[in-house]
Amino acid sequence: MTSRAPIVLTLIAAALGLFFASFSTFDFVQHLDRQVHGIHCSFVPGLGSTEVGGTGCHVTLMSPYSSVFRDLVWGGIPVSLPAMAVFAFLFYKGADILLRRREQDPGSTGLLVLAWALPLLTSLGMGYLSLVELDAACKMCIGIYVASTLGFVGAVASRGLRLTGGGGGWRAVAADDPDEDAELPPTSRPADHIPAIGLGVGFVAAALGLYLAVAPDYSSYIGSCGELAKPQDPNGVLLTLAPNPGGTPAIEVLDPLCPSCAGFETRLDASGLGDELDRRALLFPLDDACNWMVNSAVHPGACTISEAMLCASDPAAVLHWAFENQEQIRSATTADPGAARSMVTAVFPDVKGCLGTARTKKKLNKSLRWAVQNELPVLTPQLYVGGVKLCDEDTDLGMDYALSRLLDRMGT
Numbered sequence: 001m002t003s004r005a006p007i008v009l010t011l012i013a014a015a016l017g018l019f020f021a022s023f024s025t026f027d028f029v030q031h032l033d034r035q036v037h038g039i040h041c042s043f044v045p046g047l048g049s050t051e052v053g054g055t056g057c058h059v060t061l062m063s064p065y066s067s068v069f070r071d072l073v074w075g076g077i078p079v080s081l082p083a084m085a086v087f088a089f090l091f092y093k094g095a096d097i098l099l100r101r102r103e104q105d106p107g108s109t110g111l112l113v114l115a116w117a118l119p120l121l122t123s124l125g126m127g128y129l130s131l132v133e134l135d136a137a138c139k140m141c142i143g144i145y146v147a148s149t150l151g152f153v154g155a156v157a158s159r160g161l162r163l164t165g166g167g168g169g170w171r172a173v174a175a176d177d178p179d180e181d182a183e184l185p186p187t188s189r190p191a192d193h194i195p196a197i198g199l200g201v202g203f204v205a206a207a208l209g210l211y212l213a214v215a216p217d218y219s220s221y222i223g224s225c226g227e228l229a230k231p232q233d234p235n236g237v238l239l240t241l242a243p244n245p246g247g248t249p250a251i252e253v254l255d256p257l258c259p260s261c262a263g264f265e266t267r268l269d270a271s272g273l274g275d276e277l278d279r280r281a282l283l284f285p286l287d288d289a290c291n292w293m294v295n296s297a298v299h300p301g302a303c304t305i306s307e308a309m310l311c312a313s314d315p316a317a318v319l320h321w322a323f324e325n326q327e328q329i330r331s332a333t334t335a336d337p338g339a340a341r342s343m344v345t346a347v348f349p350d351v352k353g354c355l356g357t358a359r360t361k362k363k364l365n366k367s368l369r370w371a372v373q374n375e376l377p378v379l380t381p382q383l384y385v386g387g388v389k390l391c392d393e394d395t396d397l398g399m400d401y402a403l404s405r406l407l408d409r410m411g412t
Helices: 005-033 056-060 081-098 106-132 139-159 190-214 259-271 301-313 315-324 326-335 339-347 360-374 399-409
Strands: 161-163 169-173 240-244 248-254 278-283 382-385 387-391
Touching: 005 081, 005 106, 005 139, 056 139, 056 326, 081 106, 081 139, 081 161, 081 190, 106 139, 106 190, 240 315, 248 259, 259 315, 259 399, 278 301, 278 360, 301 315, 301 339, 301 360, 315 326, 315 339, 382 399, 387 399
Parallel strands: 248 278
Antiparallel strands: 161 169, 240 278, 248 382, 382 387
């Protein structure tokens, strides 16, 4: 293998990384209009159709880890944006080494190794969060991880380093280059690479600056999406989720088997804004077994799990269990209508004698009637803070931005 081949590999890897990061950024930016859009979830994005939800790509995009500074900018700054800039710089740097015949200059190739270490380490961190914390596999993310790994391998190979057997250190290995006898540029010094480092920082700064310059300002929508008409709870249908006497009263309208509700809970916990709320829940299962406002079981088993929350001494514990096992509960209940009952009573045996009783069914029915009295849409999740609704469009990517400002307006 010639000394130029590893540099060519870094160029290919940088192009692949830029390709996947660009599509990921495009998907994120589409959602800045506060609407629902399809997401590319393919190893070859652009050739197939987009998907709206239910994929690892959607879970990853809507997670707290897809962007940073969400409380400052609606949706935050997508992590794929600086990734685009970094891959663009790495492509430029690799091309510069090739064109200037610096592939045998230890200073230039050493800088390339350090530069490629950034996306590699970032990929390791993001991969851990995706697989361990989110239990989701994003195909475009995997594309970025593979590109980062290939680029780093190519950079190390171009450096011509190997571990010495005696001293345990790194030393240069002569490259097998047919042009090795040709006259080469002089070896660079560390100071020679300061402009390149500055240029790399400039790539990222320019991307971030442009994004912030065109990012939408949705502050005018905050607090404009309605209020509860009758927030009183004479029948005691609202369940305590996270009591905080000093916090702003908040009501979450949720379905325990709703994936969007689980995602909202994850984002709320990650934001830290939940600590400023005195949270209660209104059960609104999207399951025709108990909810006359839907004509099918959108989330099979949701009525049973909702009853379990009404029966339990700690409804929040049942909710957290349901959020963690949603897919299994829904799938099992689709095959066997009694599966949800068996599963929840196995974990929370104290609710067994309460499930399915006339009293419990009546209370769940009153919960649904509370929703009707307040003219709530048939939708979960919904959040009302101090009786004011957080716009449905702001419950995903824009939650940190909108909720923090809504709390500020209330003096929290």
